[in-house]
Amino acid sequence: MAERIIARPLTAAAFAPYGDVIEKDGAHHFPINNGKCMRYHDLAKVETSGPGAHPIVSIASSEPYELPLSLTMVERHPFGSQAFIPLTDRPYLVVVCPDENGTPRRPEAFLAANGQGVNYRQNTWHGVLTPLEAQSDFIIVDRAGEGENLEEFFFDAPYSVVVE
């Protein structure tokens, strides 16, 4: 039987080893536009490196996944960070792994909700985009350029990710 990973609520503190949580709560903010608008400032460190590197904005539209999630692989991007910001308030799973000498260790899972976005730091192992409940669109901010910016790792046995 697959080893179980229990998804915890996504918080900036818990996610700090892997990247940024993009949300207004707790963010540095200040008024702009004659006080009509509040700017929650600099919520994600956008990293781009390697030949021809530049940041791009894209949209991902993903089908939902069923729980428990059978987690068979993770991936990472050696040349850049990758941010996902949901265009809905629906929940999605965020799976990351610590790295040890180029190999992902046991996954950690988080449940993002209420419009929280995430930014995976450059070269951080993470699962693919995993919305729950319904087809969901996300803004992506990541890196374009030359070179192979994708590394995949397939686990010997899948993990089972659950939400409690």
Added chain:
Amino acid sequence: MAERIIARPLTAAAFAPYGDVIEKDGAHHFPINNGKCMRYHDLAKVETSGPGAHPIVSIASSEPYELPLSLTMVERHPFGSQAFIPLTDRPYLVVVCPDENGTPRRPEAFLAANGQGVNYRQNTWHGVLTPLEAQSDFIIVDRAGEGENLEEFFFDAPYSVVVE
């Protein structure tokens, strides 16, 4: 009486002189994640220049504006592009001006809707974020760094921007 500017529907073709429309319609796209997800790729040219330049992700939460909009000023950012992507489907106004020798010419106005985002090209004159109907949140992708990245221009007389 203020000169009237009539907002047109926002389209990529009409907005091309000023920047990008961030939307799925008409975008280059391809499947990822074993076919579970469609990626609408590279929808905005993120520009950052000048000392210490780097792209950042922020959130703007703006009060709505009333129509007709009294347009008194526009601004531009000499060191970077600036993208706004709504986190709702509510409409907002997009105001831009052609430049002539450093001075904004007669404004053009667009009505963005259904989740369309915009990316103002570096050094493009534009109005401030102008949601309609209700308080609205937007993702911002723009430039941080050193140097004065804001230039403002106040019109001799305000324009009146309307939606027909």
